[in-house]
Amino acid sequence: MDLIPRSMKSLLKTEEVESYIFTDVDVPEAQNDEVLILVDKVAICGSDYNLYKWNSVAKVIADIPFTPGHEATGTVVKAGPTATISTGQRVAVENHYFCGDCFQCKTDRGDICSNMGQYGHGKKTRHGGCSQYSIVPSKYCYQLTTDISSEQAVVLEPMGVAHNAIEQLDVSGEDVLIIGCGPVGCLAISIAKALGAIR
Numbered sequence: 001m002d003l004i005p006r007s008m009k010s011l012l013k014t015e016e017v018e019s020y021i022f023t024d025v026d027v028p029e030a031q032n033d034e035v036l037i038l039v040d041k042v043a044i045c046g047s048d049y050n051l052y053k054w055n056s057v058a059k060v061i062a063d064i065p066f067t068p069g070h071e072a073t074g075t076v077v078k079a080g081p082t083a084t085i086s087t088g089q090r091v092a093v094e095n096h097y098f099c100g101d102c103f104q105c106k107t108d109r110g111d112i113c114s115n116m117g118q119y120g121h122g123k124k125t126r127h128g129g130c131s132q133y134s135i136v137p138s139k140y141c142y143q144l145t146t147d148i149s150s151e152q153a154v155v156l157e158p159m160g161v162a163h164n165a166i167e168q169l170d171v172s173g174e175d176v177l178i179i180g181c182g183p184v185g186c187l188a189i190s191i192a193k194a195l196g197a198i199r
Helices: 046-053 056-061 156-167 183-194
Strands: 007-012 021-026 034-043 071-079 090-093 133-137 141-143
Touching (some): 034 090, 046 056, 090 133, 090 156, 156 183
Antiparallel strands (some): 007 021, 034 071, 071 090, 090 141
8 A cells, every 4th residue: 555645635615605726735634433545536416516606505505614526436545443444445435424313314214314414515524525535434435345446336326316216116017207317317217127117
């Protein structure tokens, strides 16, 4: 494993205006159950455009300051003392930092946690994937145990959004109409077919 540098390149959102800043920052240290990942890939979402523009959507979904990039994959290069993932492990980041304690979480609906943090949006963490290295609590890392590429793994987050929506329906043996064929819509089509939709 290469030595970890002291500084890195990172995209930052620091002001409530149309902007991102590309600059050098210190490489953060992994604390407690956190891991430091060397970011392999980061995908751009429509929300990243809203965050750049700092429009009405951004003001609801984000807290400044933060590093954008909530769809990210990487390799663990350093682990905090209580982390559950070892160095060298490839991971995909779960960007929804569910609390585990609210009613929704206790009824297996962490996807709508009432105390949700958001990686890449400044909600309960300033970290995001638009940096060379990033900090993620190990419980929000999916360990990649197959030969899935980083390009494929980085779209696990939008695929999870599509899967969650289709999973709420009983599509087996049904015709399914999906309106909107952006990335999530296209993934929803594939997931509906995999779950037994006729067409």
